[in-house]
Amino acid sequence: MAEKIVAGRTIQVNEEGYMTNPSEWTREIAAELAKEEGITLTDKHYAVLEFIREKALAGETLTIRKIGTSGIVDMKEFYQLFPGGPLKLASKLAGIPKPTSCV
Amino acid sequence: MKNILILGAGTAGSMMANKLSRVLDKKEWKITVVDPASTHYYQPGFLFIPFGKYSRKDVVKPTEKLLPRSVELIKSEVETLFPGENKVVLKDGKSLAYDYLIIATGARLAPEETTGLLGPLWQKDIFEFYTLEGALALADRLKNFNGGKLVMSIVDMPFKCPVAPIEFVCLADDYFKKRGIRDKVEIYYVTPLSGAFTKPIAARMLNQVMQERNIHIISDFYIEHIDNENKKLVSYDEREVPFDLLTIVPLNKGADFVGRSKIGDELNFIPVDKHTLQMPQYPNIFVLGDAAAIPTSKAGSVAHFAGEILFENILHIIEGKAPAEKFDGHSNCYIEVGQGKASLIDFNYDTEPLPGTYPVAGIGPFKLLDVTRINHWGKLAFRWIYWYFLVKGRALPVSAHMSMKGKKVVS
Secondary structure, three states, X not given: OEEEEEOOEEEEEOOOOOEOOHHHOOHHHHHXXXXXXXXXXXXXXXXXXXXXXXXXXXXXXOOHHHHHOOOOOOHHHHHHHOOOOHHHHHHHHOOOOOOOOOO | OEEEEEEOOOHHHHHHHHHHHHHOOOOOEEEEEEOOOOEEEOHHHHHHHHHOOOOHHHHEEEHHHHOOOOOEEEOOOEEEEEHHHOEEEEOOOOEEEOOEEEEOOOEEEOHHHOEOOOOOOEOOOEEOOOOHHHHHHHHHHHHOOOOEEEEEEEOOOOOEOOOHHHHHHHHHHHHHHHOOOHHHEEEEEEOOOOOOOOOHHHHHHXXXXXXXXXXXXXXXXXXXXXXXXXXEEEEOOOOEEEXXXXXXXXXXXXXXXXXXXXXXXXXXXXXXXXXXXXXXXXXXXXXXXXXXXXXXXXXXHHHHHHHHHHHHHHHHHOOOOOOOOOOOOOEEEEEEEEOOEEEEEEEOOOOOOOOEEEEEOOOEEEEEOOOEHHHHHHHHHXXXXXXXXXXXXXXXXXXXXXXXXXXXXXX
């Protein structure tokens, strides 16, 4: 566990850089964290991040398919917005814990 | 007269029908089971069929033979559930009222959800082994496969028996060695996960098992479509994996009536309280087995352990008491790794698979997270336990709750 100053605020992050306190999240923090990943956030990105936060904070398990059927983006667009591992990356930028898959 | 209605006569549904009919007074309670299938399958046995180790007769029994005589079996599909009205409507329009409902309609394969999966190569060079027919067709194809790229891939989580694809590639390694053509076959394991398995300690063991067998793991691969013409998998991030023979776990979904009744998630699995298996808005509806959206494996062992808890709870609830027990997510699976050996994992919502002994601390006879011959015998013996004890709802000498006794805490 470590502290990090992002967009002028102190946030708690774990060793992989995931925020551990979702309530510390702001849109500005997301933008800064995205920059570190080489991404400039657009309205579409924010719409996905808000969706992820809403679902995660309601205790729902998120999957790529759930986001791809959300009506905000399809799966292809989700990959384009958050290249590589979209769910992991989007979770990181949304200030929620790293998604864990059930076995 | 009160009604308990059970949807589904698979592992979970049959077990509950047997358990409840044994203790409930038949003058007061009527138990009805709804399932369109005449055949009950021993699904863990499907894994052995592609390699000619099991045949049809080893994995089938008539559905009604596994249910008690006092239970009425209606062979029909469910059209819609009206949870607010305590009513289920069947395909032919017949309506069934219930006091308590157990939904045990499991998971089904949805190959239609992946572009190109049901294309010209389906059942020619692309197979699944989660149905009897699929496993038998794959057995025929494997006999004529003399070399090239064998790719085992998984479309998405969650899916039934999450260790089965790992077992499949290990048994394939064995099979080709026995045929003397292992050097002509490349085996690939393609998964949307970041590794062979999700839980770190077990993943380490399984990665090593696969490495020793020269099985290549391609991770974080999320299939966008299957190119039949050029015989390759294409991912959403535009990576490609070529294949000569593809075995695939298609997307798993819950029953269609779940979607029609608007009680499920985007995959038609039903969110429930993970400890009591009750639907939050409808405390007289329970979801048992693969049909439930709970954070543990979709596996027979989970249906069994959760069923033991649910049985106790239902007996409390019908007497107007609160549920007495909490399901802890206990799951337990043998993992066949070929060469006549198997591993065993035992875990729950909070504890990942750890090394040790099972079910008796310090004695076993089974070794957790280790690869042994006796674990393999355990897996084979399990078929008899399944038919004569588990589905029949008879007690087994293992605890429904996961136990830390016999486990070694490692990191």
